[in-house]
Amino acid sequence: MLEITEGSLAVADAVGKCRPQVIAAYPITPQTHIVEALADMVANCTIDAEYITVESEFSALSACLGASAAGSRVYSATTSQGLALMFEVCFNCAGMRLPVVMTIANRALGAPLSIWNDQQDSISLRDSGWLQFYAEDNQEATDLHYLAYRVSEDHNILLPSFVCFDGFILSHTYEPVDILTQEEADRYLPRFTPFQRLDAEDPISFGLFAAPDYYMEFRYEIDQAAKKALSVFPKAGREFAELFGRDYSGLVESYRMEDADCALVAMGSLCGTVKDAIDELRDAGNKVGLLKIRTFRPFPADEVKKALSGVSRVAVLDKNISLGSKGAVALEVRDALYGSQIPVHDYIIGLGGRDVRKKDIARVVSLAGEGKGDLYYGLREEVLK
Numbered sequence: 001m002l003e004i005t006e007g008s009l010a011v012a013d014a015v016g017k018c019r020p021q022v023i024a025a026y027p028i029t030p031q032t033h034i035v036e037a038l039a040d041m042v043a044n045c046t047i048d049a050e051y052i053t054v055e056s057e058f059s060a061l062s063a064c065l066g067a068s069a070a071g072s073r074v075y076s077a078t079t080s081q082g083l084a085l086m087f088e089v090c091f092n093c094a095g096m097r098l099p100v101v102m103t104i105a106n107r108a109l110g111a112p113l114s115i116w117n118d119q120q121d122s123i124s125l126r127d128s129g130w131l132q133f134y135a136e137d138n139q140e141a142t143d144l145h146y147l148a149y150r151v152s153e154d155h156n157i158l159l160p161s162f163v164c165f166d167g168f169i170l171s172h173t174y175e176p177v178d179i180l181t182q183e184e185a186d187r188y189l190p191r192f193t194p195f196q197r198l199d200a201e202d203p204i205s206f207g208l209f210a211a212p213d214y215y216m217e218f219r220y221e222i223d224q225a226a227k228k229a230l231s232v233f234p235k236a237g238r239e240f241a242e243l244f245g246r247d248y249s250g251l252v253e254s255y256r257m258e259d260a261d262c263a264l265v266a267m268g269s270l271c272g273t274v275k276d277a278i279d280e281l282r283d284a285g286n287k288v289g290l291l292k293i294r295t296f297r298p299f300p301a302d303e304v305k306k307a308l309s310g311v312s313r314v315a316v317l318d319k320n321i322s323l324g325s326k327g328a329v330a331l332e333v334r335d336a337l338y339g340s341q342i343p344v345h346d347y348i349i350g351l352g353g354r355d356v357r358k359k360d361i362a363r364v365v366s367l368a369g370e371g372k373g374d375l376y377y378g379l380r381e382e383v384l385k
Contacts, residue, residue: 001179007138007170010177011103011163012037014142016047017185018101018149021072021192024052024063028082029115030167031105035077057082061089061102068098069206071197073149076100079167080107080121087125093160094129094222096206099152100160101145102130105167106268106319108352116353117167119268123296123320123328129222131161131229132297134267138175140248141165143240146180146189147248150236155195156228166269168353180244188243226298233295251300253292254307256282260289262365263308265333266317267293270349270356274317277361288365293329301336308337314344315368317356321348326374345373354378 003010012034015023023042025035042051050067054060057078064074078086083104093100104122108114122132133148135141141163148161165171180188196204210218230251237248255275257263264274271292281288291307293300308314314337318327325331330346337344345368350356364377 001181002176003179004174004176005179006033006172006174007141007165008033008105008172009037010138010142010179011145011165012041013179014145014185015075015103016041017180017182018075018145018189019047019073019191020049020075022050022052022064022067022074023076024054024060024067024074025076025078026054026057026060026082028057028079030107030171031077031079031082031103033171034103034105038075057085058089061086061093061100064100065089065093065096065098068093068100069096069198071194073153073192074100075102077103077105079105080109083121083125084109090125090128090130090160092207095218097158097222097225098160099149099158101148101152102160102162103145104162104164105171106164107167114352117169118319118351118353119164119166120320120351122162122164125162126297126328129159129226130297131159131226131295133161133163133295134293135163135165135170136269136271136292138165138170138173139177139246141170142177142179143246143248146185147233147236147240149189151229151233153192154232157225157232158195159222159225159229164268169269178244178246184244188240229295230298230300248294250303251295252303252307253294255290255292257289257291257307259287260310261287261312262368263289263291263311263314264317264361264365265291265293265314265329267296267329268319270317270319273356273358274361277358280358281362281365286365296329299332299336301332304333304336305340308333308342309340311342313368314342315364315373316344316346317349317364318346319350321351343371343373345371347373347375347377349377
C-alpha cells in the first residue's frame, strides 16, 4: 500500500512489522520520531513487544544485548553522540554474535555540536563487527530493515546490523513509501528462532574472558561471518524482489555506468542528487555514471572492482573523514582497485549538513577530469588563506 509518510514513521512501521520482542532506545535528534512511534505502538497494543525506558544510549543497547542473549528479537535506534556512547556495547554485541538491528539516523559528531547530517557516526564504528547498510531514500530505508533481520539472524552470520539513513534529509522528509502489510512482512521474515540463548536448564555463557591464546580466533570468526554476508545479503534481496518487486540483490547499484568514463561513488541520500546531476551532465555530453554503495560492511570489493573496471577515473564523495588520512569510502575503493591504474580521487563533502547541489557534483566531475582530488570540497575561502 503506497502512503506519503515521514521517513521515520515509515521505518517505525517496518520495525513494528518485523515483530521485535524487546525495544530499548533513548531519544536523540533526529532519531526521536522513530522510537516515539514505536512507543505508541506498544502502548496501543498494535505490536506485542516490551518497551524498555532507559536513562542513556549506553543502557539502551545494553538492554538489547541482554534481551538478545536471552533469545528475543530486539531493536534500537540512535545517532551521533548517542552512538558514540554505545561504543563499548557495540563491540560486545558483535563479539557475542547477537543479531541486534539498530537504525542510525546519520548525524555529524561533535565538537563542535551539530544536529545535521553526515555519515561520520556510523563510519566511526566500521571496525566494530556490525554489518552496515546505507539507504538512498525512505523506501530503501524501510525495506532494508526486513533484510537486516534476515541477514543478521542467518545462522551462518549472527552479527548485528546498522540500517543507516541520512538524518533530517530522509528521517524528517515525506515521500511515497510502499508499506508492507503484516501478512506480507510475515511471509518474508519468519518469527525469530534464536541459534543459542541463555537458559538455566542448559547453561552457556556469553562474552567471557579470553586469554591471548584464544582472543584472535574470536576476531577471525567475526570477520569470516561478516564476509559470508556478501552472499547472504544478495539472496535475501532476490527473495524480497520476488515477493514485492523491489530488488536489493546488489551490494552495489550502478546508474548510467554502461559507457561511463568518469564514475562517481557515493552512499546514502546524496545518490539521488548525484543521479539528477548525471542526467544533466549526460545531456551536455559528459559520460558520467554513479556507483552506489549499499553495503559498506562487509565491503563488496569484488563488485566495486567489476563495476569500475571500464572507467578512466573515479571520484568518491565521502560524507565522512578518517582524520589524518582520507575518506573511508575512498580508502576502500582504492584498495579494491589496487593494481588497476585507475586513479581514485577523494572529495570530502557535505560534512555537518552542508548542502550538496547539482552544480557541486558537476564541479567535482570537472576537478576529477583535471586530476585534482583528495581535497575538502567547498571549504570557506578564509580557511584556505
